[in-house]
Amino acid sequence: MNQLRAVLIDDETNAREALTNLLRILCPEVTLVGEAKNADLGIELIKKEKPNLVFLDIQMPGKTGFDLLASFDKVDFGVIFTTAYQEFAIRAFRFSAIDYLLKPIDPDELQAAVEKFKSQIAGVNPQQLQILQEHLDTTPSPRLIKRKKNDNQRIALPTAEGIHFVQMTDIIQCESLGSYTKFHLVKGPPIVVSRLLKEYEEILDNYYFFRVHQSNIVNLEHIKRYVKGDGGQVWMSDNTEIEVSRRRKDEFLSLLSDFYVNSGKLK
Structure with a gap:
């Protein structure tokens, strides 16, 4: 696939503008076909444009990025989360093997995420989202003070x-x-x-x-x-x-x- 159709869903205007500019400069193979400032508008946008790739914020007023994905019977588009989560939350993304970009977005990491997606071209597995949510909802434990049991993880x-x-x-x-x-x-x-x-x-x-x-x-x-x-x-x-x-x-x-x-x- 040479050209990727993408949409951007984020409640922060500045964040959308910054990512739009980075994509235009660094990722010419990505065509941004629409933006949305909340999950409900994002759902409509995805159904209308049928993008290959969605850049999706997690925390938005009202519905979250997870709620948006849960509204689709099948997530047949790629997702790269854009998030302000720090530290322990990075572990959650790695557990789930889902791509993410920390705000403010690093240009090199953006290019790497897009290249990785191009090599895979696949939707997000529901089990990945479940694992991500499980670990994001878990309070981190201090190292060597109280570790979590491995059960059911x-x-x-x-x-x-x-x-x-x-x-x-x-x-x-x-x-x-x-x-x-x-x-x-x-x-x-x-x-x-x-x-x-x-x-x-x-x-x-x-x-x-x-x-x-x-x-x-x-x-x-x-x-x-x-x-x-x-x-x-x-x-x-x-x-x-x-x-x-x-x-x-x-x-x-x-x-x-x-x-x-x-x-x-x-x-």
């Missing part, structure tokens, strides 16, 4: 074949493969995602996952045994053995202790 893992929706309790470990991350699961083959392990370290930071080594993040639920040593080793539920970095040992053991106290498990 899902993460979206984008691959070349499509998006995989995985229960976090089913993840045994995440392994670095250069610029890729390999997810080892309880059932089925591993899933390889074209993202750095560091990104998933940040995404999983509020849960009982820990980067024990430069190359591995482990799910504490799947640790069968810790073997003492310089840094030590953990034996996982799939019988793999993973080294614990010496400099990460104390923080890891502290979190492991916290996990067993809060889960009611004894080692």
